[in-house]
Amino acid sequence: MRAIKTKKDGTKILLFLIPALLIYLLFMVIPMIGAIFFSTSEWNGIKGSPINFVGLKNYISVFQSSAFILSLKNMGRMVFFSVLFHTPIALLLAVAINAKFKGYRFFKAVFFVPTIFPLTAVGLLWYFIFMPNGSLNHLLTSIGLESVVTSWLINPSTAINTIIFVNIWAGIGYYMVILLAGLTTIPNEVYEAASIDGASSFKKFFHVTIPMLKPIISMCILMDIIGTIKVFDLIFVMTEGGPNGLTNLPTTLMYYEAFRYDNYGAGSAIGVIILLIALVLTLGSKWIMKKTEA
Amino acid sequence: MKKTKKSNSSMKKVGVYIFLIMMVLVFIGPMVFTLLSSLKGNVEIFDNPFGLPKEFLISNYITAWKEANMGTYFLNSILISGATVGILVFVSTMAAYVLARFKFRLNKFLGIFFLLGMMIPMHTILVPVAYIIGAFNLKNNIFALILLYVAFSLPFSIFVLTSFMKGINASLEEAAIIDGAGYFQIYSKVMLPLTVPAISTVSIFNFLGAWNNVLFPLLFINDNKLKPISLGLLNFNGERGSEYGPLMAAIIITVCVPFIIYLLFQEKVESGLAAGAIKG
Numbered sequence: 195m196r197a198i199k200t201k202k203d204g205t206k207i208l209l210f211l212i213p214a215l216l217i218y219l220l221f222m223v224i225p226m227i228g229a230i231f232f233s234t235s236e237w238n239g240i241k242g243s244p245i246n247f248v249g250l251k252n253y254i255s256v257f258q259s260s261a262f263i264l265s266l267k268n269m270g271r272m273v274f275f276s277v278l279f280h281t282p283i284a285l286l287l288a289v290a291i292n293a294k295f296k297g298y299r300f301f302k303a304v305f306f307v308p309t310i311f312p313l314t315a316v317g318l319l320w321y322f323i324f325m326p327n328g329s330l331n332h333l334l335t336s337i338g339l340e341s342v343v344t345s346w347l348i349n350p351s352t353a354i355n356t357i358i359f360v361n362i363w364a365g366i367g368y369y370m371v372i373l374l375a376g377l378t379t380i381p382n383e384v385y386e387a388a389s390i391d392g393a394s395s396f397k398k399f400f401h402v403t404i405p406m407l408k409p410i411i412s413m414c415i416l417m418d419i420i421g422t423i424k425v426f427d428l429i430f431v432m433t434e435g436g437p438n439g440l441t442n443l444p445t446t447l448m449y450y451e452a453f454r455y456d457n458y459g460a461g462s463a464i465g466v467i468i469l470l471i472a473l474v475l476t477l478g479s480k481w482i483m484k485k486t487e488a
Numbered sequence: 489m490k491k492t493k494k495s496n497s498s499m500k501k502v503g504v505y506i507f508l509i510m511m512v513l514v515f516i517g518p519m520v521f522t523l524l525s526s527l528k529g530n531v532e533i534f535d536n537p538f539g540l541p542k543e544f545l546i547s548n549y550i551t552a553w554k555e556a557n558m559g560t561y562f563l564n565s566i567l568i569s570g571a572t573v574g575i576l577v578f579v580s581t582m583a584a585y586v587l588a589r590f591k592f593r594l595n596k597f598l599g600i601f602f603l604l605g606m607m608i609p610m611h612t613i614l615v616p617v618a619y620i621i622g623a624f625n626l627k628n629n630i631f632a633l634i635l636l637y638v639a640f641s642l643p644f645s646i647f648v649l650t651s652f653m654k655g656i657n658a659s660l661e662e663a664a665i666i667d668g669a670g671y672f673q674i675y676s677k678v679m680l681p682l683t684v685p686a687i688s689t690v691s692i693f694n695f696l697g698a699w700n701n702v703l704f705p706l707l708f709i710n711d712n713k714l715k716p717i718s719l720g721l722l723n724f725n726g727e728r729g730s731e732y733g734p735l736m737a738a739i740i741i742t743v744c745v746p747f748i749i750y751l752l753f754q755e756k757v758e759s760g761l762a763a764g765a766i767k768g
Contacts, residue, residue, distance in 0.1 A: 207586045214583035221639030222605050228616025290504050297541050304515050309745040312700035314718045329537040371758045448611050458615050465612040
């Protein structure tokens with residue numbers, strides 16, 4: 195708006211920026227630079243003990259460790275299933291709720307509310323359902339499906355999938371609300387025109403709704419990928435990465451590596467790798483989106 | 489012809505309802521189970537997981553609140569989340585005011601500089617932050633925890649507030665200048681009141697963020713008197729995980745604040761999330 199010309203004004207507006215800049219520098223920018231520094235060093239976490247520069251050694255040993263490779267595979271699996279289920283189910287729910295039938299607000303709240311709950315609470319809530327003598331096994335037994343009963347979070351072949359299910363459950367409402375907001379931007383005339391042309395609601399969904407929502411759908415998928423990479427609380431609460439580290443993600447592995455085994459260098463290296471994965475995926479998918487839109 | 493069309497559409501409605509009701513069961517089932525269990529004794533939770541409690545054990549809530557310290561954790565979280573929002577709003581509106589209203593050489597750079605913070609995952613900077621916390625003896629320091637939350641919330645908040653302020657008509661401020669108001673007066677008396685819708689979105693979003701976070705307190709708070717509720721809940725599960733009734737009550741106590749906030753500010757919570765979506 196107004197151009198600042200005098201030096202006096204310059205120092206005045208600087209005063210407005212200083213608090214934000216100070217907090218941001220101290221707790222975000224300097225730690226970010228520190229993360230790169232620590233990822234190329236060896237440190238045992240004890241105050242005053244030496245921090246030795248080791249170059250890329252931490253990165254090399256991280257990529258050579260089977261635990262890290264497994265955590266990457268788990269992450270890939272979790273991202274794949276989240277993308278497969280989150281947005282499609284959320285879209286169906288959004289379209290159904292957008293019909294504004296009687297009581298639609300109730301339905302919307304039911305699906306949305308879990309997304310604003312602390313994931314520690316969500317994780318615990320499901321933990322008690324999935325534990326060996328929990329209510330899911332109770333329910334399965336009572337309807338005669340005893341053969342399905344298992345220790346969901348302890349059995350290596352079900353543990354990660356169980357967590358993936360909870361992650362999907364906890365996120366659907368978020369994408370539903372975003373897609374609902376998108377649905378309201380589609381003008382009614384488009385649907386009316388399609389109706390006049392004799393399109394069934396099935397056709398309208400695939401030929402009007404989905405194409406018109408394409409930018410928002412891509413955004414949901416992108417957010418889903420980035421959000422899933424950062425999942426930590428659910429794993430930490432439900433399995434602590436077990437059994438035998440089989441349900442670790444890079445985030446939980448980073449935490450255990452640094453703060454349980456005191457390998458601060460390796461932990462930082464994993465932290466930087468998480469950032470790089472997020473960056474590459476964000477920039478990569480934005481690039482793809484631009485390409486497909488052009 | 490007309491008749492078949494009508495029955496067709498009511499069939500469709502039935503289909504939609506069946507789909508919705510099935511989804512509702514998957515969503516509401518676990519929540520109702522937890523709520524019911526929070527009023528039951530251990531034996532009943534396992535013998536009769538989905539029925540109504542025989543007698544409503546309100547005592548589970550009293551046990552959780554008093555003996556398991558959930559009351560203390562709850563109040564700590566109110567304090568931590570409240571102070572986070574208070575400091576954040578003050579600091580981020582001042583920065584946003586400058587970024588939205590003044591032309592200077594570094595304006596664009598600073599906007600991007602703050603925006604980039606949204607990309608950084610908490611895990612990436614945990615070790616350096618732990619180092620800083622250790623070096624300055626800030627462990628078990630609630631204020632340091634609050635500043636950490638503020639730092640992490642700044643990128644999103646400054647982004648939302650700046651774009652909102654840019655859209656405000658400048659004529660009121662020009663009138664204030666003619667009346668001889670200084671920049672701080674314009675900021676506090678003109679800009680802040682006009683920005684209230686964006687401020688409330690940012691406040692709710694970041695209050696929930698601070699309420700739900702467990703990673704920072706897990707590392708930096710180990711004094712039981714200072715723990716926030718997410719960490720307190722974990723604590724409770726770790727120490728007395730077999731007291732299912734009180735534990736379920738503790739879960740309900742933990743989620744009740746986000747739930748109430750949603751009931752009170754439904755639109756704001758949803759628009760806050762949608763605004764958060766832009767950040768990707």
